[in-house]
Amino acid sequence: MLGALGVFHSLDVYRLFLDAEQRERGLKRAADAHCQPFIRRITERPGELQAELTDGQGGALMKGAWVDLPKLLAESRAGLVADGSLIEASFDPAELQVTPEGVAWRQVRARGVVYCDGYKSSQRGPFAYLPWQPAKGEALDLTSDAPQSPFVLNREGWALPLGQGRWRAGTNWEWVGLDETPTTPQRDKLVARFRGYFQRPVSVEVTGHLAGVRPCTADNRPFLGTHPEEPRFHVFNGLGPRGTVWAPTLAEEMADYLATGKPLRPDCDLRRFA
Ligand SMILES: Cc1cc2nc3c(=O)[nH]c(=O)nc-3n(C[C@H](O)[C@H](O)[C@H](O)COP(=O)(O)OP(=O)(O)OC[C@H]3O[C@@H](n4cnc5c(N)ncnc54)[C@H](O)[C@@H]3O)c2cc1C
Structure with missing residues (x-):
C-alpha cells in the first residue's frame, strides 16, 4: 500500500558523531552483528561524504527511509470518508455505555471499542492506569x-x-x-x-x-490488548517515538488478535502489567 501511494522513500541516514566518545560507541555498535546489515559505511575524515558538513569526528552512513505521513493520513482519511466509516467528533469515554451486546456511543453500536487516542489515554479513561511517560x-x-x-x-x-x-x-x-x-x-x-x-x-x-x-511508555514498549476488568475495552497505543516503525506490523497483529484471538506478542501485551 505504501509503495502504491508513493509515500515510502528510501533514504540513507548519516549519523555525525558528536565527539570521540560517541564515535567510539558508534564504532562498537556498527561492529555488532545485528547492526552490520544496516551500516553502509563509517567515515574517518570530515567532508568525506559531503563537503561543508561539520563531521569532524566522522560518522556512520546507515540504510534508512522516511514516510510522508501527512500524505498517507490524508489518503487514509479520504478512504474512510468514501466508505462512510469516519465520524469526526470529540470522544468522551464517560459517554460510552456498555450494553449486553457490546458498547454504545451516540448512534454507534459495536462489539467493543479500541482506544487509539495517543497520549490522551494517559490523562483519562480506562487505560490511564498504565505506566505512561508521554x-x-x-x-x-x-x-x-x-x-x-x-x-x-x-x-x-x-x-x-x-x-x-x-x-x-x-x-x-x-x-x-x-x-x-x-x-x-x-x-x-x-x-x-x-x-x-x-x-x-x-x-x-x-x-x-x-x-x-x-505516547511513550515506561518500558519503551507499546500497549496493546484488552482491559483487565472490562473485556469490551481494548487499546492500541504506546507507540512512543516510533509510530511509523511499529504501527504497520502491530496493527495487523492487533486485528488478528481481535478477530481470531491470536495472542499478542508478550512484550507489547498490556497483560505484562497484571
Ligand atoms: C515532534 C515529533 C516527531 C516525531 N518523529 C517521529 C519519527 O520520526 N518517526 C516515528 O516513527 N515517530 C515519530 N514521532 C512519534 C509519532 O508521532 C507517534 O508514535 C505516533 O503519532 C503515535 O500514533 P498514534 O496514532 O498512536 O497517536 P497520535 O498520533 O497521537 O494520534 C492520536 C489521535 O487521537 C485523537 N484523539 C485523542 N483524543 C481524542 C478524543 N477524545 N476524541 C477524538 N479524537 C481524539 C488525536 O487528535 C489524534 O489524532 C514523532 C512525534 C513527535 C511529537
Missing part, C-alpha cells in the same frame, strides 16, 4: 541555502532534505507542560542545531512549526 516534541519545516544532502543528517536530532532547499528538522524531548503548542525557545534551538550541521553560515526561513506529544 513526551512533547517539536519539529520545523524550513527553507535554506544549505547544500542539499543525499541523506538525512542526524546528530542530537535530524534534518530531512526534501529537495529545492526545503527541509524538515526536529526534534526535542520535554516531559512537563504536555500540550500541542509550538514554542519559540524550541524553534530557536532547532534552527541553531540545523545551522550547526554546516561549516558555513546558512540562511534559514521557518515555513512551518508543529508540536505533538509522543
Whole structure:
C-alpha cells in the first residue's frame, strides 16, 4: 500500500558523531552483528561524504527511509470518508455505555471499542492506569541555502532534505507542560542545531512549526490488548517515538488478535502489567 501511494522513500541516514566518545560507541555498535546489515559505511575524515558538513569526528552512513505521513493520513482519511466509516467528533469515554451486546456511543453500536487516542489515554479513561511517560516534541519545516544532502543528517536530532532547499528538522524531548503548542525557545534551538550541521553560515526561513506529544511508555514498549476488568475495552497505543516503525506490523497483529484471538506478542501485551 505504501509503495502504491508513493509515500515510502528510501533514504540513507548519516549519523555525525558528536565527539570521540560517541564515535567510539558508534564504532562498537556498527561492529555488532545485528547492526552490520544496516551500516553502509563509517567515515574517518570530515567532508568525506559531503563537503561543508561539520563531521569532524566522522560518522556512520546507515540504510534508512522516511514516510510522508501527512500524505498517507490524508489518503487514509479520504478512504474512510468514501466508505462512510469516519465520524469526526470529540470522544468522551464517560459517554460510552456498555450494553449486553457490546458498547454504545451516540448512534454507534459495536462489539467493543479500541482506544487509539495517543497520549490522551494517559490523562483519562480506562487505560490511564498504565505506566505512561508521554513526551512533547517539536519539529520545523524550513527553507535554506544549505547544500542539499543525499541523506538525512542526524546528530542530537535530524534534518530531512526534501529537495529545492526545503527541509524538515526536529526534534526535542520535554516531559512537563504536555500540550500541542509550538514554542519559540524550541524553534530557536532547532534552527541553531540545523545551522550547526554546516561549516558555513546558512540562511534559514521557518515555513512551518508543529508540536505533538509522543505516547511513550515506561518500558519503551507499546500497549496493546484488552482491559483487565472490562473485556469490551481494548487499546492500541504506546507507540512512543516510533509510530511509523511499529504501527504497520502491530496493527495487523492487533486485528488478528481481535478477530481470531491470536495472542499478542508478550512484550507489547498490556497483560505484562497484571
Ligand atoms: C515532534 C515529533 C516527531 C516525531 N518523529 C517521529 C519519527 O520520526 N518517526 C516515528 O516513527 N515517530 C515519530 N514521532 C512519534 C509519532 O508521532 C507517534 O508514535 C505516533 O503519532 C503515535 O500514533 P498514534 O496514532 O498512536 O497517536 P497520535 O498520533 O497521537 O494520534 C492520536 C489521535 O487521537 C485523537 N484523539 C485523542 N483524543 C481524542 C478524543 N477524545 N476524541 C477524538 N479524537 C481524539 C488525536 O487528535 C489524534 O489524532 C514523532 C512525534 C513527535 C511529537
